[in-house]
Amino acid sequence: MVRQANAPSRASTSPSxxxxxxxxxxxxxxxxxxxxxxxxxxxxxxxxxxxxxRVRQAAEQLNYSVNVAASSLRGAGTRTVGLVIxxxxxxxxxxxxxxxxxxxxxxxxxxxxxxxxxxxxQTARVESLxxxxxxxxxxxxxTGADLTPILERHAGRIPIVQIGNGRRSRNYSQVSLDELxxxxxxxxxxxxxxxxxxxxxxxxxxxxxSAEQFSMLHTQLRSFGLETKAAWNQFGDQTVQxxxxxxxxxxxxDKPDAVICCDDKVALGVIVALHSLGLRAPEDVxxxxxxxxxxxxxxxxxxxxxxxxxxxxxxxxxxxxxxGPNYPSEVSLTSQxxxxxxxxxxxxxxxxxxx
Amino acid sequence: MVRQANAPSRASTSPSxxxxxxxxxxxxxxxxxxxxxxxxxxxxxxxxxxxxxRVRQAAEQLNYSVNVAASSLRGAGTRTVGLVIxxxxxxxxxxxxxxxxxxxxxxxxxxxxxxxxxxxxQTARVESLxxxxxxxxxxxxxTGADLTPILERHAGRIPIVQIGNGRRSRNYSQVSLDELxxxxxxxxxxxxxxxxxxxxxxxxxxxxxSAEQFSMLHTQLRSFGLETKAAWNQFGDQTVQxxxxxxxxxxxxDKPDAVICCDDKVALGVIVALHSLGLRAPEDVxxxxxxxxxxxxxxxxxxxxxxxxxxxxxxxxxxxxxxGPNYPSEVSLTSQxxxxxxxxxxxxxxxxxxx
DNA sequence: TTGTAGGCGTTATCAC
DNA sequence: GTGATAACGCCTACAA
Numbered sequence: 001m002v003r004q005a006n007a008p009s010r011a012s013t014s015p016s017x018x019x020x021x022x023x024x025x026x027x028x029x030x031x032x033x034x035x036x037x038x039x040x041x042x043x044x045x046x047x048x049x050x051x052x053x054r055v056r057q058a059a060e061q062l063n064y065s066v067n068v069a070a071s072s073l074r075g076a077g078t079r080t081v082g083l084v085i086x087x088x089x090x091x092x093x094x095x096x097x098x099x100x101x102x103x104x105x106x107x108x109x110x111x112x113x114x115x116x117x118x119x120x121x122q123t124a125r126v127e128s129l130x131x132x133x134x135x136x137x138x139x140x141x142x143t144g145a146d147l148t149p150i151l152e153r154h155a156g157r158i159p160i161v162q163i164g165n166g167r168r169s170r171n172y173s174q175v176s177l178d179e180l181x182x183x184x185x186x187x188x189x190x191x192x193x194x195x196x197x198x199x200x201x202x203x204x205x206x207x208x209x210s211a212e213q214f215s216m217l218h219t220q221l222r223s224f225g226l227e228t229k230a231a232w233n234q235f236g237d238q239t240v241q242x243x244x245x246x247x248x249x250x251x252x253x254d255k256p257d258a259v260i261c262c263d264d265k266v267a268l269g270v271i272v273a274l275h276s277l278g279l280r281a282p283e284d285v286x287x288x289x290x291x292x293x294x295x296x297x298x299x300x301x302x303x304x305x306x307x308x309x310x311x312x313x314x315x316x317x318x319x320x321x322x323x324g325p326n327y328p329s330e331v332s333l334t335s336q337x338x339x340x341x342x343x344x345x346x347x348x349x350x351x352x353x354x355x
Numbered sequence: 356m357v358r359q360a361n362a363p364s365r366a367s368t369s370p371s372x373x374x375x376x377x378x379x380x381x382x383x384x385x386x387x388x389x390x391x392x393x394x395x396x397x398x399x400x401x402x403x404x405x406x407x408x409r410v411r412q413a414a415e416q417l418n419y420s421v422n423v424a425a426s427s428l429r430g431a432g433t434r435t436v437g438l439v440i441x442x443x444x445x446x447x448x449x450x451x452x453x454x455x456x457x458x459x460x461x462x463x464x465x466x467x468x469x470x471x472x473x474x475x476x477q478t479a480r481v482e483s484l485x486x487x488x489x490x491x492x493x494x495x496x497x498t499g500a501d502l503t504p505i506l507e508r509h510a511g512r513i514p515i516v517q518i519g520n521g522r523r524s525r526n527y528s529q530v531s532l533d534e535l536x537x538x539x540x541x542x543x544x545x546x547x548x549x550x551x552x553x554x555x556x557x558x559x560x561x562x563x564x565s566a567e568q569f570s571m572l573h574t575q576l577r578s579f580g581l582e583t584k585a586a587w588n589q590f591g592d593q594t595v596q597x598x599x600x601x602x603x604x605x606x607x608x609d610k611p612d613a614v615i616c617c618d619d620k621v622a623l624g625v626i627v628a629l630h631s632l633g634l635r636a637p638e639d640v641x642x643x644x645x646x647x648x649x650x651x652x653x654x655x656x657x658x659x660x661x662x663x664x665x666x667x668x669x670x671x672x673x674x675x676x677x678x679g680p681n682y683p684s685e686v687s688l689t690s691q692x693x694x695x696x697x698x699x700x701x702x703x704x705x706x707x708x709x710x
Numbered sequence: 711t712t713g714t715a716g717g718c719g720t721t722a723t724c725a726c
Numbered sequence: 727g728t729g730a731t732a733a734c735g736c737c738t739a740c741a742a
Contacts, residue, residue: 425719
C-alpha cells in the first residue's frame with residue numbers, strides 16, 4: 001500500500017547489506033558525531049537546520065532504527081509493557097489485548113505477552129516478564145486466582161496494574177469497572193421500557209466479580225422498584241449451554257419481563273431457548289448480556305450488552321505505568337450500554353445505539 | 356503456590372535492595388569471575404562441581420536473572436518472537452496465540468505482539484517488530500491482505516513464517532493446513548453416517564482460503580458420491596446471523612442431509628435456525644463447523660468441528676524460525692475432526708471424540 | 711551546539 | 727577450566 005515492491009525508486013531498496021546498521025554508520029554518512037545523531041533522532045534538539053536534515057536523511061537511507069536492546073541497557077525504559085491474561089480465547093481478554101496493543105503502539109512501545117490460566121502459570125509469567133525488564137505489567141488474573149503474593153513482591157520495583165475487581169494490594173494499581181453504575185444503567189434501561197420483573201443469570205459462584213455484581217443488581221432492583229425471585233437468580237458457567245438450560249427451566253413455569261446475563265454467551269443460549277419455546281425478544285422477554293462479544297451484533301435478534309471501555313482501560317493502564325511504581329492508585333471506569341434489538345426491537349435500534 | 360509470601364525462610368525474601376542484581380554481584384558472592392558465572396548459568400560448562408553449585412546458589416539467593424537486553428546486545432538472539440495477527444477476537448488467532456505463547460515459553464523465549472486488521476496496519480507492525488530485533492516473525496495475514504511485499508523485504512535478514520494458505524513468496528516459510536485432507540475427513544465422516552446430500556456455507560468470496568476449501572469440498576463430494584446443489588453453496592460472512600439466514604433460506608424449500616460450515620459461528624446460527632424450524636441435529640440434519648470455537652462444546656447440541664492443530668502450528672513455526680532465514684520451507688498440517696453431538700447424537704459422543 | 715569518553719550487563723576471545 | 731578484557735550499540739555528563 002505504501003510502497004511498490006518493484007519500484008526501483010533509487011538504490012535505496014537494497015536488501016543487500018548483511019546486518020543492520022548502527023548509529024555509527026549514520027553518523028559517518030551524515031558527517032557528524034554519534035552524539036549528534038542520537039540527539040537528533042531522539043528529538044532532544046531544538047533546531048531543524050541542515051545538520052538535522054542530513055542526519056534524518058542518512059538514517060532513512062540506511063533504513064536505520066534504534067537498537068532497543070542497547071538503548072534500554074543504557075538506562076532508558078525498554079518501551080515494552082507486559083500483559084498477563086488467562087487466555088486469548090477469553091472475550092474480555094481478547095478485546096483488552098486489541099485495545100492495549102493499539103494504545104501501546106501510539107506511545108511507541110510494545111506488548112510482551114504472558115498467557116496462563118492458573119495461578120501457578122500466571123505467577124511464572126509475571127516472573128519472566130519482569131525479568132525481561134518490561135516498563136510495566138498489566139495483569140488480568142484468571143478467575144479465582146489471587147496473585148497478590150507475587151505482585152506485591154515486585155510492586156516496589158516496577159509499576160503494576162491489575163485489571164478487575166479482585167483482591168489487590170495497596171502497593172500496586174488497579175483499574176476496575178464500576179459494577180454499581182453498570183447495573184444502574186441496565187436496570188434503568190429495562191425499567192424505562194416497562195419491565196417489572198427481572199431474572200439474573202450470574203457468573204461462577206467463587207468469583208469475586210460475580211458476588212459483587214449480584215449484590216449491585218439487588219441494590220438497583222430495589223432502587224427502581226423492580227422485582228425478582230430466588231429461583232431466577234442462579235450462579236453458573238459463562239456458556240451458551242448454561243443460558244439455554246437456565247432459560248428452559250425458568251420459562252417452563254415463569255415469565256419474567258427481562259433477563260440479565262453475566263455474559264453474552266449466556267444471553268445467546270437464552271435466545272436459542274426462546275426460539276425453541278416460541279417466545280420472542282424483546283416482545284415477550286427483554287434480554288441483556290455483558291462483555292460485548294462479537295456475536296452480540298450478529299445474533300438474531302442482536303443482543304443489548306454492556307461494553308467495558310476497553311480503550312479507556314488500556315489508556316489508563318499505560319498512564320499508571322508511565323507514572324512509575326511509586327504512585328499506586330485505583331481507577332474505576334464505567335461500562336457503556338450498547339442498546340440493540342433484544343431490548344428495543346428492530347425499529348429504534350439504530351437511533352439509540354451510540355458510537 | 357511455589358512460595359509463601361510471608362514465610363521468612365531466611366533473609367532471602369528481601370524486597371529491600373533497590374535495583375536488580377547483576378552478574379557482578381553473583382560473581383562476588385560466589386567468589387568466582389563473571390566469566391565463570393556466565394558460563395555456568397548459560398550451560399556452557401560440563402562439570403557440576405562445587406563451583407557450579409556455588410554459582411547457582413548465589414544466583415538463587417540474589418534472585419538474579421540474566422539481563423536479556425545486555426545478553427542480546429552482545430550477540431545471541433533476543434529470545435523473542437514476533438506474532439502479527441488481525442485481532443485477538445478472531446477465534447483462530449486467539450487459539451494460535453495461546454498455543455504459541457506456551458510453545459515459546461517452553462523454549463524460554465517470549466511473544467511480542469502486533470495487532471492489525473488491515474494490510475497497512477499489519478505492515479507497520481511487521482516493521483516495528485523487526486526493528487525490535489525479534490528472532491523471528493510469525494504472521495497471520497488479515498483476510499485478503501497480501502503481505503508479500505513487506506515480508507519479502509525482510510525475508511533474507513530474519514526468519515519469517517506465514518500462517519495460512521494465502522499467497523506467499525519462496526523466500527520465507529509457510530505453515531498451512533491441508534484443506535483437501537480436511538474436507539476428506541468431514542465428507543468421509545458424513546458419508547459413513549449415511550448422508551447423501553450436503554450443503555456448504557463458505558467463507559468470504561475474496562478469501563484465498565474460501566476458494567480453496569470450496570474447490571476441495573467439491574473434489575471430495577465427487578469422490579464419495581455425495582451430492583449438492585448450487586443454491587446450497589454460497590459465500591458469506593463468518594457470523595451467527597449468516598448461518599441463521601442461510602439455513603432459513605435453504606430449509607424453507609429443501610432438506611439436505613448435512614450442512615458443512617466454514618466456521619463454528621455460522622454453525623451456531625444454523626442450530627438456532629433449526630431450533631426455530633422444529634428440526635433437530637443430528638436426527639434431521641447433520642452439522643459440521645470449523646475452527647473449534649469454544650462455543651462448540653457448550654452449544655446444544657454440541658457441534659462437530661474441525662480443529663486446526665494449533666500446538667503443531669506453533670511448534671513448527673518456532674522450529675522453522677530456529678532454522679534461520681536461509682531455509683524457507685513449506686509445511687502442511689492436518690486438522691483434526693472433533694466429533695460431537697451435531698453429527699452423532701448424544702449416545703456415542705464420548706466414545707468417538709478423541710481428546 | 712558539538713564532540714569525546716565512559717559505562718550499562720553480557721558474552722566471546724584470549725592468555726594463563 | 728578459569729579469569730581478565732574487549733566488544734556489542736546506545737545515551738549523556740563533561741569538556742571544548
